[in-house]
Amino acid sequence: xxxxxxxVTTSHVPAIGAALDLGKADxxxxxxxxxxxxxxxxxxxxxKPDVIILVYNDHASAFSLEIIPTFxxxxxxxxxxxDEGWGPRKVPVVKGHPELAWHIAQSxxxxxxxxxxxxxxxxxxxLTVPLSLLFGQPQEWPCQVIPxxxxxxxxxxxxxxxxxxxxxxxxxxxxCFDQDLKVMIFGTGGMSHQLQGPRxxxxxxxxxxxxxxxxxxxxxTLAKMPHVEYVREAGSEGIELVMWLIMRGALxxxxxxxxxxYHVPASNTAVGHIILENNQ
Amino acid sequence: xNKTDPFDDIPGTTLFDAQRxxxxxxxxxxxxxxxxxxxxxxxxADEAAYxxxxxxxxxxxxxxxxxxxxxxxxxxGNIYFLAKLFSTDGLSFQHVAxxxxxxxxxxxxxxxxxxxxxxxxxxxKSEWQNRG
Numbered sequence: 001x002x003x004x005x006x007x008v009t010t011s012h013v014p015a016i017g018a019a020l021d022l023g024k025a026d027x028x029x030x031x032x033x034x035x036x037x038x039x040x041x042x043x044x045x046x047x048k049p050d051v052i053i054l055v056y057n058d059h060a061s062a063f064s065l066e067i068i069p070t071f072x073x074x075x076x077x078x079x080x081x082x083d084e085g086w087g088p089r090k091v092p093v094v095k096g097h098p099e100l101a102w103h104i105a106q107s108x109x110x111x112x113x114x115x116x117x118x119x120x121x122x123x124x125x126x127l128t129v130p131l132s133l134l135f136g137q138p139q140e141w142p143c144q145v146i147p148x149x150x151x152x153x154x155x156x157x158x159x160x161x162x163x164x165x166x167x168x169x170x171x172x173x174x175x176c177f178d179q180d181l182k183v184m185i186f187g188t189g190g191m192s193h194q195l196q197g198p199r200x201x202x203x204x205x206x207x208x209x210x211x212x213x214x215x216x217x218x219x220x221t222l223a224k225m226p227h228v229e230y231v232r233e234a235g236s237e238g239i240e241l242v243m244w245l246i247m248r249g250a251l252x253x254x255x256x257x258x259x260x261x262y263h264v265p266a267s268n269t270a271v272g273h274i275i276l277e278n279n280q
Numbered sequence: 281x282n283k284t285d286p287f288d289d290i291p292g293t294t295l296f297d298a299q300r301x302x303x304x305x306x307x308x309x310x311x312x313x314x315x316x317x318x319x320x321x322x323x324x325a326d327e328a329a330y331x332x333x334x335x336x337x338x339x340x341x342x343x344x345x346x347x348x349x350x351x352x353x354x355x356x357g358n359i360y361f362l363a364k365l366f367s368t369d370g371l372s373f374q375h376v377a378x379x380x381x382x383x384x385x386x387x388x389x390x391x392x393x394x395x396x397x398x399x400x401x402x403x404x405k406s407e408w409q410n411r412g
């Protein structure tokens with residue numbers, strides 16, 4: 001049977017991808033950030049997941065205002081990097097796992113989480129930057145990836161509670177899939193950042209730290225946090241953090257914190273990263 | 281959503297809600313069109329003519345031509361759609377964020393290096409009014 005073994009959260013700042021793609025990873029500005037991911041790269045190279053379910057948000061790349069799905073699951077066999085206005089990132093095409101993805105879709109819909117099934121979806125920096133941070137710059141990504149795009153652009157996004165419970169449904173789906181697969185789930189986006197308006201540049205280290213702490217030990221409390229608190233305390237784009245609760249819902253109630261990293265700034269954003277393992 | 285939304289008290293922040301999405305639909309779809317290289321070239325060749333293809337309001341047209349970023353946000357633009365426009369202009373997220381705060385990119389970048397804009401003093405509109 002498939003087993004969900006670990007969860008990873010990380011910010012997905014586009015400038016991180018650009019820094020890597022343009023060979024700036026060793027500059028004084030970027031070096032501390034990439035150094036913070038070295039233990040994670042080592043960890044994931046040892047863990048060797050077969051499949052990653054990668055929760056992220058599309059930034060007006062695959063979805064415009066014509067169609068705005070709250071939860072969209074990529075069921076295709078591959079997903080090309082999106083052209084976000086300056087040409088696609090030169091990273092490998094993302095290979096999906098259609099069999100597991102369709103299984104998850106069927107399972108969670110019957111479990112009353114009515115997601116959207118997507119067979120044609122370019123993936124933007126929201127999905128490719130986390131892969132770059134964990135795997136560097138390989139010729140091919142070393143595992144299959146199931147993209148799960150969450151709307152956090154058009155209000156209202158799903159509640160934290162909905163995300164947390166959706167994560168639980170994903171766990172149930174994965175663990176009744178009849179293949180021996182080692183599965184991980186990534187929750188991406190955040191942490192505190194605001195990209196728009198006169199309050200742009202907001203960073204809230206204390207709040208982010210408390211969020212990371214609660215993510216580990218009190219996710220059910222975190223799941224009750226209303227949207228307005230995310231926006232007030234972590235900035236308008238800090239709302240992306242609801243996606244981390246999907247990751248957390250898919251893990252055990254008690255988890256082992258393997259690694260944590262926090263860094264300000266990456267462009268406009270506070271970068272937060274945590275690795276959690278299920279106890280098995 | 282009701283009008284006594286607690287979001288309204290957050291200063292310097294515009295929520296991309298149903299009303300803004302309806303108001304900004306054509307503005308945002310214009311931005312989306314700039315994801316194609318041919319469209320970017322046509323827009324750069326004659327901005328006003330290109331914009332006439334999209335049934336925006338006069339205010340929205342003018343805000344685009346003037347690159348009034350805060351104005352576009354107020355008129356229903358969403359930052360991730362506006363990103364297609366400032367990318368066409370060769371500007372970064374950080375550059376445009378700096379402009380929206382009334383700062384320069386250098387000063388804004390320095391603020392970010394120093395840990396960013398503190399949440400203290402930036403949580404409610406009353407805090408902004410009291411700072412004079």
